[in-house]
Amino acid sequence: MPGYGAAVPRLRHRSAMHSSLSLLLLLSACSGDKIGAGDSADPAAALPDLALSVTLSDVIPTVATATWSLDSDDVVVNAAWVEFGRDGSFDTRVAVDLSAGSPVATPLLGMKPDTTYGVRVVADTDLGTVTSDAVDVTTGPVSPDLPGTTVEVGDADAMHRGFYVTSIVAASTAVILDSDGDYVWWYTLEGVDRLGRVRLSRDRSSVWMATINLDGEEDVDIVRVSVDGSTEEHISTPRRHHDFVELSDGTLVYTAEDPTDVGAVTVAGDIVVERAPDGSTREVYRVLDHHEPFSGSTNGGPRWPHANAIDAIDDESAYLVSFLYMNGIARIDRATGDETWFLGGGESDFHRSDGSSDYTDYQHGIELLGDRLLIFDNGHSAHSSRAVEVAFDTGTMLAEEAWEYRPDPELDTVTMGDVHRFADGNTLVTFSYNGVIEEVDPSGDGVWRLSTDIGGALSWLDFYDRLQPE
DSSP: OTTOOOOEEEOOOOOOOOOOOOEEEEEEOOOOOOOSSSOOOOTTSOOOEEEEEEEEOSSOTTOEEEEEEESOTTOOEEEEEEEEESTTOOOEEEEOOOTTOSSEEEEEOOOOTTOEEEEEEEEEETTEEEEOOOEEEEOOOOOTTSOOEEEEESOTTTSOOOEEEEEETTTTEEEEEETTSOEEEEEEOTTOSOEEEEEEOTTSSEEEEEEOOTTOOSSOEEEEEETTSOOEEEEEOTTEEEEEEEOTTSOEEEEEOOOEEETTEEEOOOEEEEEOTTSOEEEEEEGGGTSOTTTTOSOOSTTTTOEEEEEEETTTTEEEEEEGGGTEEEEEETTTOOEEEEESSTTOSOBOTTSOOOOOSSEEEEEEOSSEEEEEEOOTTTTOOEEEEEEEETTTTEEEEEEEEOOSSOOOOOSOOEEEEOTTSOEEEEEGGGTEEEEEOTTOOEEEEEEEOTTOOBOOOEEESOSSOO
16 A cells, blocks of 8 residues: 555464463562661561462463562552563553552453463562562463454554554454554453444453344343453343443443334434433433434434544533434534534534535444544545544534545445544544544654455444553
């Protein structure tokens, strides 16, 4: 592809062998600087021994857990972290949660398959800093059921290295890929059809995932899987479909059908629902309270209006919701449920200077950028998908296209698709149906591209520069 270097295919190992490891070391640490408020440690005082074990998950062989404890209950641990890396480096640092007491167990995410890592623990105690010797752990093979990937790099200095959280839709498998195209995490949700949105939990202890549920079935869950794959929690979300988001307090917000008879047709009549951590629910918004049935519609069928993406914005005081069959996006006040504005299609509050208001031809992923909207436009009629940025003014109610990106050759993403803007102006565009993720600079030049093999259609995508706090 023009602008990219040589493609690098990621080979898939077919071995079914599972690798597990449990190593226990008693490590006598040398003295270090005392962490304290002006006090100094007794130079003659012996630092405690540190017992460290590293084990691989039985479910996800790229997830290791570092478990450690000190041999003295009298030592105060002020802070601790785990460091790991390849080839003698320890370039990944993970903060340790000490609240659960000893022994302390910390899962480690982001490891490549079939790779040896060194792992060590650093603990700041009231007697000084204890650093363990490195323990080697070798991860297991990637699942043979995952499609291969190919990575092309156009500008290594301009690309953003990190992790891509999405799903292989047809395989109902949640995945995390790194910038080299390696699968560093995967989990197949059994007995479901077409896995859609996947998100890391706010506390990074688990991964949220849910089916697309295109037909709006009543009995449907959002599923929470621990990062080591050892637990799977199902949370009932009746008639939920397409997208969801987790708020900072653990509340889940999702779109759901509210079947309503309109003449001879029963329409989906979408709603936005909040589910609090205590299990209570609240209906925030109902589309039929703000729009007549089939208004602004490109499809008069039972799935109107087909909400297909949701995001929390403005410090979680409002939501953005994309409605496919209205070719528009609504801003919804969280407290009141009022529709602050609607952009796009026949119901648009905004217009171009020429009076037109069609900014997309079916759309999915959305991201608010201050007074601009970044949208994945599927380009249904033209069979040509793009990322488009629309600048809007709530004073004049004018909105104009400010930027777009179409790949060359063009891609027809008939379903889903996502967008994300980096702080430096680069844009991440996910052509879901085509199994392509591309990062481009503001000029539209490609700096990085990942392609999956046939059968690797993706869902929406979240990007993380790191998977765990350091």
